[in-house]
Amino acid sequence: xxxxxxxxxxxxxxxxxxxxxxxxxxxxxxxxxxxxxxxxxxxxxxxxxxxxxxxxxxxxxxxxxxxxxxxxxxxxxx
Numbered sequence: 001x002x003x004x005x006x007x008x009x010x011x012x013x014x015x016x017x018x019x020x021x022x023x024x025x026x027x028x029x030x031x032x033x034x035x036x037x038x039x040x041x042x043x044x045x046x047x048x049x050x051x052x053x054x055x056x057x058x059x060x061x062x063x064x065x066x067x068x069x070x071x072x073x074x075x076x077x078x
Contacts, residue, residue, distance in 0.1 A: 004038065007045055011036055049076040 002010070011017055011028040017035065020027050026038040037046045046068065049057065054076045057065045067073030 004040055004043065007038065011038075047078050049078050051076050054078045 008019070008026075012019060014028075014030065014035070016030045017028050018030075020029050022034065022037055024039075026040065027034045028036045028038070033048075035048060038044075039046070051074070054067060057078055058067065065078060068077040070077075
């Protein structure tokens with residue numbers, strides 16, 4: 001498992017990525033689009049994938065990698 005600090009460093013290392021508040025979460029944006037959100041209190045990260053890419057990651061281990069249980073999840077929020 002990746003620590004919060006390691007994830008934050010990894011996300012910030014992507015060229016053009018900026019850390020930005022998003023409601024009660026921390027988001028990482030590239031070109032004004034959210035790439036990921038970070039929920040520090042729950043030690044949880046949500047990554048935005050295409051639905052096809054999402055299915056590949058879920059197939060790896062659906063106990064820790066899963067779509068959000070809402071419309072966002074159907075559109076790739078993992």
